[in-house]
Amino acid sequence: MKILSTITLLFLLPLLIAAEKQTPEAYIRINQLGYLPSGVKAAVWGSPGNQTISDFHLVDFTNGKVVFTGPASKPFGSYGPFAQTYRLDFSAFLRPGVYYLKAGGVVSPVFRIGKDVYNGAADFCLRYLRQQRCGFNPYLKDSCHTADGYTLYGPMPDSTKIDAIGGWHDASDYLQYSTTSANTVYHLLAAYRDFPQVFSDHHDANGLSGQNSTADVLDEARWGLDWLLRMHPQPDWLFNQIADDRDHRGMRLPALDSFYGRGHERPVYFCSGQPQVQGVKYNKMNKSTGMASTAGKFASAFALGYAVLETKDPAYARKLRMKAGTSYALGLENPGVQQTASVLSPYIYAEDNWTDDMELAAAELFAITRDRSYLKEGMKYAAGETITPWLGADTANHYQWYPFINIGHYEMALNAPGNDKKLLTGYYREGIDRVWQKANKNAFYRGVPFIWCSNNLTAAFAIQCYWYENLSGKNDYAALAQANVDWLFGCNPWGTSMVYGLPEYGDAPADPHSAFTHLKNYPIDGGLVDGPVYGSIYKSLIGIRLADPDEYAPFQSDLVVYHDDYGDYSTNEPTMDGTASLIYLLALKENEGMKTK
Missing domain, CATH: 1.50.10.10 (Glycosyltransferase)
Structure with a gap:
């Protein structure tokens, strides 16, 4: 079968753990699969508080050097759990490689730029x-x-x-x-x-x-x-x-x-x-x-x-x-x-x-x-x-x-x-x-x-x-x-993929509303889950009860919720x-x- 990434497990794991740990002051959300070299490349910076930023840096993971600096977008204001948000657009940078973004004292997860990021x-x-x-x-x-x-x-x-x-x-x-x-x-x-x-x-x-x-x-x-x-x-x-x-x-x-x-x-x-x-x-x-x-x-x-x-x-x-x-x-x-x-x-x-x-x-x-x-x-x-x-x-x-x-x-x-x-x-x-x-x-x-x-x-x-x-x-x-x-x-x-098992080494659904996983721990690879719903819809549905503590609790809001939990058939059923x-x-x-x- 085609491999989803040319990076091996031995190379990927240190990439994922070596980036600087994010603090609660802000988060950078990315496409975990990566970005095509000549395509649109953007991330979102969000802060639960009143922090602001003016620019961001793209850092080469292999040597720690800043390879691109760009201005942050206009402030978009509040969205969901965030009081302030910005778009970080680095579409002008074309070189394939392994990178992370840095802005406002926090860094993103590591990601790739390459023509094969969607392969397989x-x-x-x-x-x-x-x-x-x-x-x-x-x-x-x-x-x-x-x-x-x-x-x-x-x-x-x-x-x-x-x-x-x-x-x-x-x-x-x-x-x-x-x-x-x-x-x-x-x-x-x-x-x-x-x-x-x-x-x-x-x-x-x-x-x-x-x-x-x-x-x-x-x-x-x-x-x-x-x-x-x-x-x-x-x-x-x-x-x-x-x-x-x-x-x-x-x-x-x-x-x-x-x-x-x-x-x-x-x-x-x-x-x-x-x-x-x-x-x-x-x-x-x-x-x-x-x-x-x-x-x-x-x-x-x-x-x-x-x-x-x-x-x-x-x-x-x-x-x-x-x-x-x-x-x-x-x-x-x-x-x-x-x-x-x-x-x-x-x-x-x-x-x-x-x-x-x-x-x-x-x-x-x-x-x-x-x-x-x-x-x-x-x-x-x-x-x-x-x-x-x-x-x-x-x-x-x-x-x-x-x-x-x-x-x-x-x-x-x-x-x-x-x-x-x-x-x-x-x-x-x-x-x-x-x-x-x-x-x-x-x-x-x-x-x-x-x-x-x-x-x-x-x-x-x-x-x-x-x-x-x-x-x-x-x-x-x-x-x-x-x-x-x-x-x-x-x-x-929430910073999560909505597809079970994709990417393999990232944040993706692990506890979907599925008998295969719930009863037998069988992976449901490739299943796209239902996705987030308005808070008002979630509160009105019959028979929903979370089975475990909500790992995404800091990112829920009155606007929209998503739970990686077997008990939530409205957002986490493929x-x-x-x-x-x-x-x-x-x-x-x-x-x-x-x-x-």
Whole structure:
């Protein structure tokens, strides 16, 4: 496997312990993975008191010499636990090496500048998806949920037996959702399509060690595609989820799942286009209005699967192409959203948008058919969601605007005629600028709202910034894009990475809300945790109780909290789809490094 850093363990450990110890007066937050030589390079200095600074120094760790001195930014004032904050921008310094920053009497952790700082990171995060596999699980070398499942809400009699085995568990629970799974498949396929050179082959199709002449990212995508095919078994049938929140009754390994009154068999919810249960004791039904939000995601994943696999497995690709057409047709016939169902609690994936899903499906169908009617339909759908509604907003419901950015705008713009491309690119710019108007007021350039799964939004938004740059040829939001990447790897108030095990020798989640770690101490390498939430959200959630003293207590605030604690399912639970989005982003960054001269 590719190595995440060219620095060996023996070299890294003294680097991490030799930097001067920080004092409580101030802290310097960095991207622990490091910085690309020609990219944006910035850190944030924050003080809980009234301390100020005017400049900073970049120090070569190998000899202790100052190699760059720069002015601190304007004072940004208070943010979270800090009373005063500054940005420290050293983008002008290009020389690879090992360094630390010094300002106001404190130093940062040691970090690298190099074109390979992201190398292997995308492949590393694939470990988490392999561990999330349902059916045969290569990490456990065991099978689970092999009795799935019995139908609910469908045109067939309730409890009809169907084969819905496979796919991935959604998070640290073992529910499975078609929408998040299709989005995961799409990101994996797109990552391979756009950056095939960054991925390696060290596992077979079942996820076990051993090469099979196929990049591991494609093996993982195909695992998801196989399951999506089972969830769309005939042209007028589409299923939306397996299991429900009865799953949350207890932590256990997946093979021990039996909470539904039928042994190990679990319910499979039909995509009916009608309201379904949302917490029995709350006497609620969800607000489903149609099928297009799910059908569009299926269609785009199938169509992109056809494009990527057409020459590698023509017979399988033809099946995907056919299923792309039938699922798109279901979306055309049933406009609206299919939200998820819950039984015990009111918490669901409350998706409210669907035209973005149909736009993406139309874009991918045009790409494989060259039928210009798809371009026309896609632009009609694009007008239905010009700006993803959370961009620039302070809050949103859980998964309300999913998949967090309008992927269809980018895919449509790749093939649209000049005026349409300009229009779509303008939509991206306006959405980014709405976030920028909030972000430029704080030193972290933070404009993403602290709602549940804020890290998923962060990764997705960074991708939109890079796609805008690709479409427009302009890099006017480069610092904002990089700030969102940096946030995920330690340039945040807590100074921690949000990815389990990445970097290996840094501050990263160690006690996630996961049965694998909590019960068996199994590492969940590569999993992106949910991320920080507003203090008000944290205080309102049901059943959260920290299991251990909070090591980040000095950095919590009324604004936002994050806990590396098994008991906090709101900030420290990894998710499959967020990790897939991160895989695309890390592949993009590794590719950027490869282009560095």
